[in-house]
Amino acid sequence: MLPDPKERIEQYNLLHTATMAFEDGERDKARAALQKVLQLDESSVLALRQLGRVEMASGNYAQAAGYLGRAHVASPNDTTSMIEYARALELSGDLPGARDALLASLKLHPDQFETRLALGRVYLALNDSNAAEDQFEAAVLLQPGNSEAQISLAKTLIARKKLTEAVGLLEAVAEASSRNPQVFELLSQAYGGLGRRQEAQRAQSRAKALEDSQQPH
Numbered sequence: 001m002l003p004d005p006k007e008r009i010e011q012y013n014l015l016h017t018a019t020m021a022f023e024d025g026e027r028d029k030a031r032a033a034l035q036k037v038l039q040l041d042e043s044s045v046l047a048l049r050q051l052g053r054v055e056m057a058s059g060n061y062a063q064a065a066g067y068l069g070r071a072h073v074a075s076p077n078d079t080t081s082m083i084e085y086a087r088a089l090e091l092s093g094d095l096p097g098a099r100d101a102l103l104a105s106l107k108l109h110p111d112q113f114e115t116r117l118a119l120g121r122v123y124l125a126l127n128d129s130n131a132a133e134d135q136f137e138a139a140v141l142l143q144p145g146n147s148e149a150q151i152s153l154a155k156t157l158i159a160r161k162k163l164t165e166a167v168g169l170l171e172a173v174a175e176a177s178s179r180n181p182q183v184f185e186l187l188s189q190a191y192g193g194l195g196r197r198q199e200a201q202r203a204q205s206r207a208k209a210l211e212d213s214q215q216p217h
Helices: 005-023 027-040 045-057 061-074 079-091 095-108 113-125 129-142 147-159 163-176 181-193 197-213
Strands: none
Touching (some): 061 079, 095 113, 113 147, 147 181
């Protein structure tokens, strides 16, 4: 049986209505339109993914995970849906579920930068800093100049008392990203842990100065 062209047009119009409503902050209107799409096609990846985003924006993380999980089943190779699904699981409190979803995605596509970052964050929440370090290191290898990955790795190194490694990483980041106060805050922590008090104080002062300069006047 071929799909009814009229149904396809109706689905398109409803998806368009939902997109416009969501962008305008009208979540109830977007939700209603998307649920109508699912009545016409219960496996519509676009509708399921968008419904997941509506529920995420509304703080309904368990419902979001339900929709995004269905989107993943309908389109298992879609890495964007997988990351969103894992994030919904994470925010709903299902950390093991988020971990397993991200690991499954990496088995299919190992070179996913965003997935490595997300998995590192989940491992930290699970108090597995060793596994978190591995994921953040992999993310840094995939995008060596990415400050988010570098800072995440540095935080993990500090948590694991690998202070000399953290200092080496952060000093390199500070040269390339000298306007980020978080880099100097972390440097202050690492220096302090190594007993390098003057350097810790200088880094702390630099972090404070940068924070003050970035405050709106």
